[in-house]
Amino acid sequence: MMKRNFWKISLAAALTLTGIGAASPQKTVDAATFKTPIKRIQINCLPNKSVKIWTNYNGGQLISFRAKNKSKWNVAKTAVDRKGKLWYMIGDSEWIEARYTQDLTQDSNTQTVHEQVKRAVTKKKNKKAKNKIKKIAVEPDKQKTAKPKAQEQKTVVPKLNNAIQTKSAANVTPITRLSNKVSADNVSKRAQDVVNLAESQIGKGYAWGGNGPDNYDCSGLVQYVYNQVGGVQLPRVTTDQVKVGVTVTMDQLQPGDLLFWGSENAPYHVGIYVGNNQYVCAATPEQGVVLQTISSYFYPCVAKRVIQ
Numbered sequence: 001m002m003k004r005n006f007w008k009i010s011l012a013a014a015l016t017l018t019g020i021g022a023a024s025p026q027k028t029v030d031a032a033t034f035k036t037p038i039k040r041i042q043i044n045c046l047p048n049k050s051v052k053i054w055t056n057y058n059g060g061q062l063i064s065f066r067a068k069n070k071s072k073w074n075v076a077k078t079a080v081d082r083k084g085k086l087w088y089m090i091g092d093s094e095w096i097e098a099r100y101t102q103d104l105t106q107d108s109n110t111q112t113v114h115e116q117v118k119r120a121v122t123k124k125k126n127k128k129a130k131n132k133i134k135k136i137a138v139e140p141d142k143q144k145t146a147k148p149k150a151q152e153q154k155t156v157v158p159k160l161n162n163a164i165q166t167k168s169a170a171n172v173t174p175i176t177r178l179s180n181k182v183s184a185d186n187v188s189k190r191a192q193d194v195v196n197l198a199e200s201q202i203g204k205g206y207a208w209g210g211n212g213p214d215n216y217d218c219s220g221l222v223q224y225v226y227n228q229v230g231g232v233q234l235p236r237v238t239t240d241q242v243k244v245g246v247t248v249t250m251d252q253l254q255p256g257d258l259l260f261w262g263s264e265n266a267p268y269h270v271g272i273y274v275g276n277n278q279y280v281c282a283a284t285p286e287q288g289v290v291l292q293t294i295s296s297y298f299y300p301c302v303a304k305r306v307i308q
Contacts, residue, residue, distance in 0.1 A: 037074035041088065041101040043067045045286035046205075051100045057087035060095060067096055072104060078297065084262060086297050098297055100286060191256030191307050193229035198272045198280040201225070204289045206282050216282040216289060218270050222258065225272060230256070232306050238267045245306035250294075256307050259300040267301060 043051050050066035057079045067073065067090070077089035078098070086098035198221070207215035212224040219238045226234045234241050242260050255275040260267035271281030271292070282289045294300065 037076055038078070039075045040072060040104045041075055041090075041098075042072050042104050043069050043096075043100060044102040044290070044292075045069050045100050045284070046288050049286045051096050051286060053090070054095045055093045057081050057089075057095045060093075063094065067100075073101075083268075098295075099283060102293065103295065187307055190229065190231050191254065194225055194256045194272065194307070195274045197225045197229050199274060199291070201289045202280060202291055204282075206285045206288045210282070218282045221280075221282040221289060222270050222272060226306065230307055234306070238262075238270045239265075241270060242267050242302065242304060245304040246308070248303050248305050250300070250303060253303055254305065256305075258304045258306060259294075260302050260304070261298070261300055264302045273303070 045051055047069060050068050052066055053063040054060035055063060058081050073088075073090040073096075075088045075090060079087050079089070079095075081087060087095045088098050088101065089095055201212075201216070201221060204213075205215040206217065208217055209220070210216040211220045216224065219236060219241060222241060223234045223236055226232045232244070234244060238260065241258065242264065245258070248254075248257060253273050255273060257273040259271045259273055259279050261269040269281070271279040273279045274291070277294050278291055279294065280289065280291055283292070
């Protein structure tokens with residue numbers, strides 16, 4: 001009998017030491033696990049929710065405690081799993097998905113590859129524009145000096161014909177310009193309506209297959225917004241939505257454009273660009289519909305413009 005009690009006491013002590021007997025369901029304090037982190041993040045999910053922590057980013061086991069919403073963590077390492085999802089290492093054998101977080105600080109001296117490419121493209125465009133201006137300024141002088149004398153002795157066209165042509169051109173040009181302006185204003189208005197409606201859905205819940213107006217999944221939110229105010233009847237799923245519209249580069253984004261993640265042919269996530277490097281999407285069951293910032297750690301694979 002004494003021997004059996006001794007084994008029970010020893011087993012209880014071992015469980016307590018390993019943390020199994022006294023595991024907390026949530027980490028409620030800010031974590032600073034690493035002295036030299038690569039970045040610092042904050043958990044960003046729905047109120048009163050928390051994020052699961054795993055022992056590994058590829059097929060790891062679920063840890064008994066979670067990361068509480070709005071808690072802050074140091075990131076020691078990043079990794080991408082087999083499905084292409086980004087993960088952060090926030091402790092020894094402790095990993096969380098990056099999509100449930102937002103960056104708190106970013107080293108101003110550190111440039112992402114995308115920022116470097118974007119800056120180089122902008123510099124190249126500015127150089128071409130300057131050369132074009134110089135060429136335009138030089139060409140009139142060349143034409144003036146090289147003008148043949150034969151052209152100066154041109155037969156004068158009757159003034160009546162000139163007057164008729166001038167009057168006709170004056171009547172047509174304003175109508176064409178007015179038509180173009182109305183079309184551009186209509187496109188701009190519809191794009192702004194899309195942004196306004198998308199932002200009004202922030203805070204609503206996430207549901208797999210949700211079509212709104214109270215709960216959505218990512219493609220359901222996009223379809224609902226565009227069908228309501230965008231003047232475009234979009235298909236239901238991301239793999240079909242990515243086939244609509246024209247592809248635009250990330251440095252030419254306009255409010256109302258669609259952002260896709262995954263692959264260009266089979267994306268798994270979609271959001272609506274609203275300007276200022278931000279987008280609205282139905283993210284996860286923990287986050288719901290949220291406003292997020294485009295990050296180099298979770299970067300879109302392609303952008304589409306469907307309002308033209």
